Amino acid sequence: MPDESSWWRSAVIYQIYVRSFADGNGDGTGDLDGVRGKLGYLADLGVDALWFTPWYPSPMADGGYDVADYRDISPMFGSLAAAEKLIDEAHGHGIRIIIDVVPNHCSTEHAWFKRALASKPGSEERQRFWFRPGRGPEEAEPPNNWQSIFGGPAWTRTTNADGTPGEWYLHLFAPEQPDFNWTNPVVAAEFEDILRFWFDRGVDGVRIDSVAVLVKEPTLADETPDSYTDRDGNHDIYRGWRRVAEEYPDKALIGEIWLPDAERFARYLRADELHVAFNFEFLCCAWDAGKLRAVVDRTLAAHKPVGAPATWVLSNHDVVRHVTRYGRADTSFDMADRRIGAPTDLELGRRRARAAALLTLALPGGAYLYQGEELGLAEVEDLPDEVRQDPIWARSEHTDRGRDGCRVPLPWSGSRQPYGFSPDGATAQPWLPQPESWGEQTVRAQEGRADSMLTLYSEILRLRHELTELGDGPMNWLPAAAGVLAFARGPEFACVVNVSGQPAELSDGEVLAASSSLVDGRLPADTAVWLRTRG
Ligand code: ISL
DSSP, X not given: OOOTTOGGGTOEEEEXXXXXXXXXXXXXXXXXXXXXXXXXXXXXXXXXXXXXXXXSOOOOTTTTOSXXXXXXXXXXXXOXXXXXXXXXXXXXXXXXXXEEEOOSBOOTTSHHHHHHHHSOTTOTTGGGBOEEOOBSGGGOBOSSOOBOTTSSBSEEEEEOTTSSEEEEEEOSSOTTSXXXXXXXXXXXXXXXXXXXXXXXXXXXXXXXXXXGGSSOOTTOOSOOTTSSSSOTTHHHHHHHHHHHHTTXXXXXXXXXXXXXXXXXXXXGGSTTSOSEEOOHHHHHOOSOHHHHHHHHHHHHHXXXXXXXXXXXXXXXXXXXXXXXHTTSSSOOOOTTOOOTTOOOOHHHHHHHHHHHHHHHHHSXXXXXXXXXXXXXXXXXXXXXXXXXXXXXXXXXXXXXXXXXXXXXXXXXXXXXXTTTSSOTTOOSOOSSOOOGGGGGGSHHHHTTOTTSHHHHHHHXXXXXXXXXXXXXXXXXXXXXXXXXXXXXXXXTEEEEEEOSSSOBOOOSXXXXXXXXXXXXXXXXXXXXXXXXXXX
């Protein structure tokens, strides 16, 4: 059993979307050498670990979540040797490494799938996936009515070697992402081996993609609410993963679990399953004191019985950046309606995002930052449609503009594209165009500026390390005016967040950090402070 002080209980984990973080070789795409060159920046920022979105060989039909080989690095990003070097150097900076493992599906370019296509119906090769004959005359209809999470049917028909139409295969996501058949023990054994492959290379943890959809209803009947979501068989899979993790000291299994029911969510965090999981209820929550408080309470209540720490997350590579979300009239996030182009007050969004950073980093447990949030980047909502790469855009028949707007390459320096993302003299443009307005938001422009988002993040991350009462541990709510959230971490620390829309009185205490300046000793609207209170 990991002890109470295990690193992942309190860690601040910074998500690197490799393709968009830093381009080391000038081809317009981020890569591992690019990341290695920025380890000093990440160490100065004060994060404890880096989570890399999939870095494996991939045709990039879904930004790398279509994995062709789980034991190698995409040539776009570098090589296995470059990854090993990066892991070592990050460790030298005291930064841990988390990789993304995608167990629900692979790429149609994965050797197993290619072999399955070349094999007969019913063959062992096909039983690693979900191949089925179609329904209706000439088997021309998909085997059931399941829809892909990205839109359109969840089945694609294959073509036999002689050119005739063949069986269908299941893909909950894009057609380039065939689902593994987790009832086949060969699949489970393969993934346990993949975990060991990376743990042996020094990786400290694994972010597990789409945790709750691995096991399917075995008859593949037409859709019911539990056809493929949160089936009990998933838990056996993660118990196996936990056993592998415990062959090593202090490895973390981090689940990507989108489930509306907090109790069902927490079942994945029982003592012999995953260690932690992303708190998407918090990510989706509106900027509203009552709603935020209720989410915090529900989160802590759900985690308590299983003894797992909570996590707090505001943004990631799948959702609208929270500066934009907080600047809209409706400040919640909804996967089914991204509201790209809704009227947005970015100044207000940034002000709230600053306050939300103080809130997030003071709550008990771990926290996840998405690259660029420390720069206060907004969603890029005006990407030309022809540059969009997210499969959601095409699969939704151009009704959902998808996730490219939060994946635009980061601005490091300079006043125009590529803003230091690529090295000087690079001829290739960044793989997604960067906005003309980003000159003020580069790392260089924000470093050393007292009022910048970057300075705020560095300051509160530094404080979070110094203040032993932050991270994992108890919290309790303090009395506060309507619309104000105030809570204590230990007898001498308080976080106060004014979500009321009006200035609020502030109790006595030394201000350790403030998201915006206080006015006449009062806490202005959309402002948060960390206070040293005296017993
Ligand atoms: O889209 C959803 C619900 O409508 C989510 O629950 C979805 O399952 C979740 O966002 C999964 O995301 C992860 O796997 C995807 C990949 O495209 C995402 O980038 C990744 O975070 C498929 O691998």
